[in-house]
Amino acid sequence: MTDRTIDIVAKIDEPLIVVLGNMLSDEECDELIRLSSDKMKRSKIGTTREENQLRTSSSMFIEESENLIVARIENRIATVMNIPIEHGEGLQILQYTPGQQYKAHHDFFSSTSSVTNNRISTLVMYLNDVEQGGETFFPHLNFSVSPRKGMAVYFEYFYDNPTLNDLTLHGGAPVEVGEKWVATQWMRKQKVR
Numbered sequence: 699m700t701d702r703t704i705d706i707v708a709k710i711d712e713p714l715i716v717v718l719g720n721m722l723s724d725e726e727c728d729e730l731i732r733l734s735s736d737k738m739k740r741s742k743i744g745t746t747r748e749e750n751q752l753r754t755s756s757s758m759f760i761e762e763s764e765n766l767i768v769a770r771i772e773n774r775i776a777t778v779m780n781i782p783i784e785h786g787e788g789l790q791i792l793q794y795t796p797g798q799q800y801k802a803h804h805d806f807f808s809s810t811s812s813v814t815n816n817r818i819s820t821l822v823m824y825l826n827d828v829e830q831g832g833e834t835f836f837p838h839l840n841f842s843v844s845p846r847k848g849m850a851v852y853f854e855y856f857y858d859n860p861t862l863n864d865l866t867l868h869g870g871a872p873v874e875v876g877e878k879w880v881a882t883q884w885m886r887k888q889k890v891r
């Protein structure tokens with residue numbers, strides 16, 4: 699049971715992709731943006747302006763699970779993703795300004811990488827309304843989700859069938875007008891904290 703009534707707005711069964719409404723309250727979205735803006739100001743190192751062209755947004759990890767709001771959000775995420783929060787990497791906040799994007803990628807590490815505790819699922823939560831652009835798109839599925847404050851998209855990629863995992867290729871389309879803020883939770887097969 700979660701502490702909010704979360705709605706399933708749209709769903710694809712294979713691979714499982716679920717668009718969720720009412721995942722976060724407006725206040726929770728604002729708090730996550732505030733925490734990461736503070737952090738960007740506090741520490742220049744925390745703000746990684748990606749040099750590579752795959753992702754042009756700014757990003758930072760929220761490590762403040764002692765914060766009551768963050769702890770409450772993490773509990774809800776663990777319930778929705780059906781994985782203990784100890785499997786989670788910590789919330790990553792991304793900020794995109796006009797022209798910034800995240801090109802199509804997989805969230806799991808390829809079988810040729812040395813990573814042993816791979817990612818298994820992702821929850822991308824939208825923290826604001828984007829005036830234009832910024833959709834999360836799944837090019838192999840011809841499917842895209844428009845960012846709406848408080849909504850989220852969940853997908854998983856721990857199928858035995860690698861073709862299904864490959865279908866979770868996704869990206870963040872360039873923001874055209876306005877800003878886009880998202881919080882991403884990646885879950886790993888085994889505990890990471």
Ligand SMILES: O=C(O)CCC(=O)C(=O)O
Pocket residue numbers: 792800805820822832833834835868869870871880882
């Ligand atoms: O910004 C988006 O819509 C996608 C974000 C994403 O793919 C990620 O954080 O792994």
Ligand SMILES: [Fe+2]
Pocket residue numbers: 803804805820868
């Ligand atoms: Fe991703």
